[in-house]
Amino acid sequence: MSTQRIRPVVSAIITLILFVVVPYMLPEYIPPDVNQLIAESQIDLDWFLNQIMLVGAVTAAITLVKGLAGKTSPIWLLAALAQNVSSLVFTLILFGAGDILSLGVVELTIYAENATNYIVMNMRVLIYLSIAVVALSMIRSYLRWREARVEAAPPGRIPA
C-alpha cells in the first residue's frame, strides 16, 4: 500500500479514536460528583456523546473517501465540502451542549435543596467565527480542486 493510500486510512483511524472511541469510553471516567452535577443540570450526556460519535464516524468516513479520491475528482470536492460542514456541526454540538439549534447559547437549570440555579452561557460569537472559518475553508477547497484540475489537464485545455 502506497503512502498516499496509508495517510487517509491513518487520518480516518485517528478521527475515529478521538471522536468515537474516546466519547464512548468517557462516561466510565467521569467522577461521580461531576456525573451528579451533569445529571442535576439536566444535560443529556448520552444524547450529547451520541451526537459527537455520529459526527465523528461520518467525519472519519469522509476523511477516508477524500483521501482515496483523486484531487481532480468531483468526489474529492464533495468530500472536502462535507468535511467542512461536519466540522461546523461538531462545533455547534460542542458549544450548544448537544443542542445544535441553540447556536452557542447554553441554558442550564440546576436544582439544589433550597435553591435553583438558572445559568445562561452565550458563546454565539464563536459560532459566527466558526461559520466564517468553514466558509473560507470551503472556498479554499474549491480553489484547490480547480487548481488540481488545471494542472492535470492536457496542455492547452481548460477543464470544465
Next chain:
Amino acid sequence: MLGIGIMIIQLVSVIGFTAGFHTIFEVYNTAIPGGAGEGTQIEMTDPVVIPYSISPRNNGYLEAELTVTLSLVAEGEMVIATESMEVTISPGEQVPLDLELTIPLSTAQMYLGEGSNAEWVLELRITTLYDLVSFSNIITMSGVAQ
C-alpha cells in the same frame, strides 16, 4: 493567503474563548456568595434594610462587566424589593459592591416571617470581550424566613 486568514480567525477564536471564559469564571468565583443568604441577620427596624456586600476580583486578562441584581420575590413573580448595580472590573482589580434592599416594616413582617413563600433572587451577569461573551446565573433561594 486564504489559509493565513483561516488560521488567524481560528487563533482569535481559541484565544478569545480561553481568555473570555477564564475572566468570567475568575470574576464569578469571587462574586458568588458562599452559602448565599446564610449568616445575614435581618434587623426588624422601620424600614428594614437588608445589606448585601461582595468584593469581586478580576484575576483574568480581560476587562469584565458585572451586574448584580438582588430581589425579594413573592408568589413567583411579585417583586417586593429589588436593587441592582453594575461595575466594570479591569484585570487584576477588586471592586467592592454594596447593595441594600429597603422594605417597609409592615411588608417585611408579611414576607420575612414564618411560613412565607417569598424567595431571594440573585442575578449575576458577567460580560467580557466587548460584550461578545457572557455568562449569567440566576439563583433563586426559597425559605427567606429568618
